[in-house]
Ligand SMILES: Nc1ncnc2c1ncn2[C@@H]1O[C@H](COP(=O)(O)OP(=O)(O)OP(=O)(O)O)[C@@H](O)[C@H]1O
């Protein structure tokens with residue numbers, strides 16, 4: 001069973017016996033763990049000797065009117081799940097422990113990459129992620145940290161944070177873990193009613209369909225926009241309210257258009273966020289253009 005620490009000083013002391021001798025991995029989470037989180041731990045175990053899972057529902061990344069109060073907090077069952085994958089430590093601090101002053105006057109801002117996609121509909125969200133992840137990195141000082149590709153923008157922002165603040169930490173992106181019907185696992189899936197849960201896999205199906213359309217033939221800006229518009233209609237008809245459906249480079253830059261309006265990139269990513277009832281679902285899918293085009 002993993003050892004649980006609620007205080008920064010005790011967590012740091014425990015890690016002293018490992019530091020320098022064993023490779024330490026951090027898996028940051030907000031708890032209410034599912035198979036997606038457990039895969040992050042399994043991946044971390046493959047790259048490190050000691051795995052710490054942090055469980056902290058971080059208030060600074062929730063906006064006004066968001067689900068901070070109702071976010072599921074399930075520490076006992078999380079501990080049981082982490083025992084099954086052999087996690088070594090759980091770091092589960094209180095809000096006071098993490099934030100002596102709330103909101104913290106110190107900011108970690110990610111710039112342009114954070115002002116698009118999820119950052120547009122959740123202003124300040126990535127500032128909150130930036131500060132809490134910086135704090136976790138400083139407290140744990142891991143050799144590596146694992147984040148899921150489901151939250152692709154978050155992963156890109158954390159890679160930028162590590163580069164810009166010179167953290168000596170390797171960042172590993174873990175593939176999206178899905179239910180059998182293709183729905184990306186997420187703690188917020190439990191906000192779906194039974195009827196909505198039947199519809200939810202359409203999100204991934206729509207991404208796969210769009211990816212297939214875009215991967216074949218010469219891809220012009222017009223054809224890309226038409227396929228995006230058609231997919232937006234398809235999702236809206238299925239009952240989703242689309243927050244965004246966009247195509248970006250793997251670094252989350254804009255797609256470039258050459259003369260003749262053809263798309264330059266041969267590999268790019270489709271990203272979507274869409275509401276279904278009370279749940280805001282995220283997903284993404286990479287597209288690689290078939291070689292002959
Ligand atoms: N299905 C998944 N596949 C891979 N990684 C995942 C998956 N779901 C969550 N993660 C990763 O787990 C880490 C912790 O995420 P978090 O605790 O917010 O879980 P979540 O299921 O994404 O919850 P939420 O519903 O709040 O988005 C993040 O790095 C996230 O990308």
Ligand SMILES: CC(C)(CO)[C@@H](O)C(=O)[O-]
Pocket residue numbers: 028029030056058061129132133151154
């Ligand atoms: C990285 C994280 C644990 C920071 O609170 C959170 O944003 C999440 O669960 O993805």
Ligand code: BAL
Pocket residue numbers: 061062151
């Ligand atoms: N997994 C992302 C955390 C959040 O939605 O706040």
